[in-house]
Amino acid sequence: MRKKIIMFWLVVLIFGLAGCSMQPEEKEPEIVRSESLEFDDDFLHIGLIQTGKESGWRDANSNDYQETFTKERGYDLIYIDGNSSPERQVKAMQDLIRQQVDYIIVQPIVEYGWDEAVEFAQEAGIPVIVADRQIAVDSDKYMAWTGSDFYEEGCKAIQWLEDYLEENDRQDEALNIVLLEGNEGATATTGRTGGLMKRIEKHGNWKIIASACANFTQGEAQTVMEQILNEVDPDQIDVVIAENDNMMFGAMKAMERKNVSFGPEGDIITISFDALREAFEKMVDGKLHASIECNPHLAASVEKIIKKLERGEKLKKKCYYIEEKVYDFKNASQYIKDRNY
């Protein structure tokens, strides 16, 4: 067993030193299943590299994997918490390759930094499935990606805002917008910001008067919103958009502390992403205008991909998008009872 491991890392080292970038012609990586070195059971060994615990969305997403890839259903799930560190995530992939798991699911914090690790996985014959955010690696180096259309989510947010202004005969108003963004380099951030900006730019009288990164966390959002409120007169703010619900909750705390009124029962229009149960509560309470759903239930889609690969089928697509809706303060009370995360 040790011999095999040494041989594997020797190959990895030689490829690494030679700076060899393999460019297979196939669209899908050819997977030569290596004999499992570490496991002596009938389970399918799935390594999951998670981002961390930055949000309610993430908790729901981790639970979903844990409820899907259970021993009863034939899986041994090795869950690795990336602890919000991209370096730790890359190291986790190397560890899983060394353990010779059957599949690696990676939910990357950022898109960059994955080339080498993904190539090693391919060399070792371990299929990599990317979920949630994406990786900036040739798509023939991993099996498939599944997750949300973040750009579309950004567009939906502005569509909602346009409709709301029109319903209230406010479509010609000049708007000052504050934007709270997620991690730099994360697909969820670049996609949502891209969609938002594309649609905001169409309005000559709309302006982003402040924007800040709060890494998708509530605490950081509260801090940056407090700073923004120190620098910008709250009366000048018409809309706050946060790229996830937790950052909006943080921003709300900052606004409450300064007695700034917001939400459908206040002044500032508030829009965020994810549609957590807590967001539904805020919509029902007249604090949040709208939340653009981001579906955290990705495990079923990942499992479908794995099952196809197990049957030896070729995947027809590289990208598997998940369905999502838009909720607002007008329809929230109708849907809140179905929201369990």
Ligand code: GYE
């Ligand atoms: O919106 C946010 C989270 O990548 C879709 O990351 C995910 C985002 C989600 O922590 O709450």
